[in-house]
Amino acid sequence: MDNWQSLNYQYLINAIAIVGEALYRRVMELQNQSTKVSSDVKKEFQTEKISMSVPSNLQNICTTFQLSDFERELLLLCAGMELNPDWTSWCAAAQDNPKLDYPTFNMALSILKNPDWNALTPAAPLRRWGLIEVGNANILTIAPLRINERILHYLMGISHLDEELLEIMEIVDAADFLVDSHQLLAEQIGKIWLQNKHQNLSKIPIVQLCGSELAMKRNIAAAASIDSGFNLYSIRTSTIPSNTNDIYKLIRLWQREYLLNKSVLFLECNTTNSDTNKENAIDLLIERITSPLIVSTDVRRVFLHSPTITFDVNKPTAKEQRHIWNQALNRKVFQLNGFIDTLVSQFNLSSNTIASVSASTVETESNITIQNQLWNNCRLQARPQLDDLAQRIAPATGWDDLVLPLSQRQILQEVITQVRQKAKVYQNWGFSSKGSNGLGVTALFAGASGTGKTMAASVLARELSLDLYRIDLSSVVSKYIGETEKNLRRLFDAAEAGGVILLFDEADALFGKRSDVKDSRDRYANMEVSYLLQRMEAYRGLAILTSNLKDSIDTAFMRRIRFIVKFPFPDASQRAEIWQRIFPTDTPLEGLNIKKLAKLNVAGGNIRNIALNAAFLAAEEEQPVMMKHLLQAAESEYIKLERTLTDAEKQGWV
Incomplete structure (x- = not known):
């Protein structure tokens, strides 16, 4: 040279x-x-x-x-x-x-x-x-x-790249390692370009890589480009000019670069832009560029004026993830006694993420310590994305805090068992070969407000050492057709990595009994529900729906949920049990009558509110929590419930 x-x-x-x-x-x-x-x-x-x-x-x-x-x-x-x-x-x-x-x-x-x-x-x-x-x-x-x-x-x-292009583009180097399933995609892309060269088509088909992990798509694009003798440059849609003259100039500069240097453009187009001018500029860029173009998207886009070939880019397969873990952990693997299978079953990670988690794991003589490090580091992977989409709930309650009939507690234990034993049943015993539908662990928690549904989910998260995220379905459901599905896709894609427990609160509105389809809005509403259930069934973690009225949910949807846990309104004996457990051991108490407190006809969530508010009243008076504080707090809670505290309920309190 x-x-x-x-x-x-x-x-x-x-x-x-x-x-x-x-x-x-x-x-x-x-x-x-x-x-x-x-x-x-x-x-x-x-x-x-x-x-x-x-x-x-x-x-x-x-x-x-x-x-x-x-x-x-x-x-x-x-x-x-x-x-x-x-x-x-x-x-x-x-x-x-x-x-x-x-x-x-x-x-x-x-x-x-x-x-x-x-x-x-x-x-x-x-x-x-x-x-x-x-x-x-x-x-x-x-x-x-x-x-x-x-x-x-x-x-x-x-x-070298033109100075004006250098300001908005960067070269993408080849990855050190590509799993077989991704290498196959890279080879397929190369064949598309080779076929175009032989056929001498005026417009090379756009290659659309669809998936949530940008790094994986960049690695596949780099492998395809380099193997085909091209350089690869990436550009983010946020840096593309909106002005028509500027976009035409960019197109000419890039076309010249392609002719000089045989380069492929990788367009990071992962979010839909609300700016119409920007969207038009992106469409114009895609339409006018005649060089090899790879468009990276979260969800499939339709390009009306350009031939397009779309590939879905998924995480490495379970077998490939086990291989990556073994390579990344090296000799630490021998200390884990098959723990890798558990990680792969619970967390769906990319090659780069597995490498990062492995690198951050400090080698110790304790097998348990290494396993805990790996588990917790895997949990952390989903947080940056999920914290923007849902509310993370720190699990602070255990079985002793949960007052439920024995039958319901047994169902919750079954849920824990199925989450823990997924690797053995699905992978080692071969049940995953029967199809991916229905392999997710789905549950419906049904009961009146305050009966312990969220607390039960918190108990499961603590037992399984997993993060719990609560999703308000009203914030996910959009009046714009197609937006709800997009929101749910972002949520599940982010959750897959961290293996989190997803708690969909107040599902009644979305899962209500279906009436006749009268317009397109009804059809799309049913499609949204079907999509949510489909993702819940395929989700590798635990997905929970909560409902105040179980009977309001369509039976067709109910059949697709694996576990149904009914949370009954507590009777007097159960309320007494809740009152006995509600105060922390460090809280000063004086003269409390649990039997009288149990006469308050309220759910466990209300009992917690009354106890907490009474503690603040007592602290202000520099006194232990007494019945008078609980009476004042109960009266405030009843006002909030738009109910009147009866004489029978408060008789003999003070």
Whole structure:
């Protein structure tokens, strides 16, 4: 390559020398001197035939942009001006004007062979592709002509991205490792480009990579590009100009870059922009670019004016993830006693994430310590994305805080068992081969407000050492068609990585009994519900719905939920049990009558509110919590419930 660099430079200098000689002759002619070149000057223009097995970049430019002989020499004239300091005085002398010490079109027409006026028109290659730049002047023919800096460097054998593109693009390097399923996608993309080359299509099909993990899509795109002999550059839609003139300029610059450097553009288009002008600019960019283009999206987009081939990019398979874990953990694997299977079953991670988690795990002599590190580090992976989409609830309650009939507690234990034993049943015992539908652990917690549904979910999260996220379905459901599905997709995709427990609160509105479909809104509402249930069933973690009225939920939906836990309104004995457990051990108490407190006909959530508010009243009076504080707190709670505290409920309290 160094030898080519040297030959390429010499080839360029020789070509410039021939144009330089023509310029020098013009100077001599105007000065009424002999146009015969002296021996001293001749040395400057002396050239020797250069033989190159690989074409020079000057030859490449002439072929690529189909330059005529006149256009070629005009380009060399501008290049020589940058490389030879003597040319400033020569240009002024050749134009008989000391102010015109630069190349002009008028000068080119007078000194170069086969002059052609069309060469300077905006549609001709030199200006259309920005090979030369025309400076400001009142008269076009004496305006300064200058070679574009990117083109000058290219002629010199130095290839880099245009400065204007460098501000908004970055090169994407090949990944160190690509799993087999992703390598297969890269090979398929390469075949698309190869087929287009053979068929010589005017528009290369757009490759759309659809999925939630940008890093995986970049790695696949880089492998496809490099294997096909291309460079890969990425651009974010946020950096694309909205102005029409600017977007056309960007398109021309990129098209030129592709022709010079055989590059692929990777467009990071992962979110829909609310700015109409920006969306139009993105569509225009995609429509007009004829080079290989890979568009990265979260959800599939439709490109009306361009042929498109879409690939869904999923996380590595369970088998591939186990292999990545084994490679990343190296000798630590032997301390884990099959714990990798548990990780793969619970957390759905990319290659990069597994590598990061493994690197952050400190080796110790304790197997349990390493397992806890890995588990907790995996849990952390989903938090950055999920914290923007849902409310994380820190599990602070255990089984002792939960007052439920034995049958309900047994169902909750079954839920825990199924989450814990997924790896053994689905992977080791082969149940996953029967299909992915229905493999998720789904549950419905039904009961009146305050009966312990959220507390039960918190208990499960604590027992399973998983994060719990609560989703208000009213904030996810959108009046705009298709937006609800998009919101749910973002949520589940983010949750998959961290294996979190998803708690969908107040599901009654979305899962209410279906009436006849009367309009498109009804059809889309049913589609939204079906999509949520489909994602819940396929979700690798635990997904829970809560409902105040179980009977209001359509039976067709109920059949697709694996566990149903009914949370009954507590009777007097259960309320007494809740009151006995509600106060922390450090809370000072005095004279509490649990039997009388149990007469309050309220749910466990209300009991907690009354106890907490009474504690604040007692703290303000610097007294232990007493029945008088609880009475005042109970009266406030009843007002909130729009109920009246009866004499029978409060009799004998104070």
